[in-house]
Amino acid sequence: MKAIAENINVMNKVIGDAMKEGVPGPIQELARECTEAGADLLDINLGPARKGGAEMMEFVVKAVQEVSDLQLCLDTSNPEAMEAGINACNQKPLLNSYSAQPDKMESILPLAAKYECEIIGLTMSTHIPIDTDERIAVAYEIVASANELGIPNSRIWVDPIILPIGVEVGQAHAVAVQNMLKSLPDLFEEPVQTTCGLSNISNGAPDELRGAIERAFLPMLAACGMTSCICNAKDPEMMRTIRLIKALQNKSLYSVSDAELK
Numbered sequence: 001m002k003a004i005a006e007n008i009n010v011m012n013k014v015i016g017d018a019m020k021e022g023v024p025g026p027i028q029e030l031a032r033e034c035t036e037a038g039a040d041l042l043d044i045n046l047g048p049a050r051k052g053g054a055e056m057m058e059f060v061v062k063a064v065q066e067v068s069d070l071q072l073c074l075d076t077s078n079p080e081a082m083e084a085g086i087n088a089c090n091q092k093p094l095l096n097s098y099s100a101q102p103d104k105m106e107s108i109l110p111l112a113a114k115y116e117c118e119i120i121g122l123t124m125s126t127h128i129p130i131d132t133d134e135r136i137a138v139a140y141e142i143v144a145s146a147n148e149l150g151i152p153n154s155r156i157w158v159d160p161i162i163l164p165i166g167v168e169v170g171q172a173h174a175v176a177v178q179n180m181l182k183s184l185p186d187l188f189e190e191p192v193q194t195t196c197g198l199s200n201i202s203n204g205a206p207d208e209l210r211g212a213i214e215r216a217f218l219p220m221l222a223a224c225g226m227t228s229c230i231c232n233a234k235d236p237e238m239m240r241t242i243r244l245i246k247a248l249q250n251k252s253l254y255s256v257s258d259a260e261l262k
């Protein structure tokens, strides 16, 4: 279970202001915190970043790389910002993301082929599927589209898109996501990787309760084969849960410190 830190994102007021004003300090402090907290990758989420996105992405990537050696996950729908970020990275980043939406397919997916990067594929087209069969059909479509550009399954991270438990279809959706994950090995001979925006599940819940919802869902997803999650690396209980999942899947050597809060 790889942890992709969600924290360097434009939704965070302090970080969003620092990104827009070109002030590296707060971004570098947060990147250090997430790295020390045990994240495996750092998501850099500029949001839509229509104006000046390329310059902003280059600035944030270079600032973060001064303080962390972790692989970066470039999170933007702006292809110019995405390409500027790829060119500023010291190591190949994970691209976040494309989907079956034609514009994403045409603008972001080709960058993963051109630069031989790994890429997250959201299982959505014009809408987010609600039932498992439709979600599987979209998963097959997004993987086939990447394969056509020479991108192997091993470089595709399928994201079933998690919806908040509190919205009308949220609970049914949480079950459909688990069912889809369990069916992926039968769907693809060469395994794909998988990821999700774990915090989405708790969106709308009182802030003090969000972590509990996220930490209840993550082991369920891990048991269904989820190989990574975009999560709040600044939540010590979340990072403890991830350390213990890694040990309980025999992917890391357990030590009692894994069970301690850091």
Ligand code: THG
Binding pocket: 006, 007, 009, 011, 012, 013, 045, 075, 096, 097, 120, 159, 161, 162, 196, 197, 198, 199, 200, 230
């Ligand atoms: N899939 C993929 N990428 C994604 C998502 C996904 N990127 C964006 C998002 N969903 C995952 N990232 C976040 C980042 C922050 C929050 C939720 C998801 C969040 N932040 C708190 C808030 O906004 O209240 C706190 C913000 C702060 O102060 O740091 O909820 O699903 N592939």
